[in-house]
Amino acid sequence: MSVRDLIPWGRDRSPGVRGGETLDPILSLHRDVNRLFDDFFGGFGVRLPAAGFGGPGWPQTDVAETDREYRVTAELPGLEEKDIDLTFQDGVLTLKGEKKVEHGGEGARYSERYHGRFQRSISLGPDVEEDKVSASFRNGVLTVVLPKSPEAETRVKRIAINGR
Incomplete structure (x- = not known):
């Protein structure tokens, strides 16, 4: 053997x-x-804790930053717009929702699919123009665009690094 x-x-x-x-x-x-x-x-x-879908930090998100905006993308497969609650307060974007239980077919023995409530909070800072934040949801992917205020770039202070 x-x-x-x-x-x-x-x-x-x-x-x-x-x-x-x-x-x-x-x-x-x-x-x-x-x-x-x-x-x-x-x-x-x-x-x-579990790896991937349903684990800590679910839903998985990407946060991108440019000089003009933040862009947050979250994968939410199996959800609809009505299942998602999105808020922005004090520089923190919060994504909440619930994925309902879908019962398997007759004779299902176990399920590896995630269901239940979830919440993600992402700190972005105070330089976001709150009244211009927009969100779109298509094919299970949520995209939130958070424009920065024009003053945000002027508040950045460059720091020189000395080699000794």
Whole structure:
């Protein structure tokens, strides 16, 4: 028996699943333990850290800055405009929302899709012209443009760096 025979899947093999039933007992145990922790911590309103979608900092965002504006882009797959609450106060952009539970088809055994409430706050500073902030939502991507005030560039102080 080679070591490769002990690995439940590899580059050329996928996990053993037949009709929603896991054939590999180690993989099945792994999923059951994950589900146990999710159920336990879910009762306290706490989510365990996870990589990618649904993990800390979800939704994933990009923040770009130019001399004239900030541009914040957030990926919100599966949501609609009515599910999103966007505010800007005291230099902080806050994105809140909720992704509703979608029940799987008949016989679904587990779900890896994120659902529930989320909130992200991004500090941008006081140089934003609040009355000119705009947002658009298309294909699950939210884009917020926050123009800077004309005085913002004049308030920047360049600092010389001395080499000794």
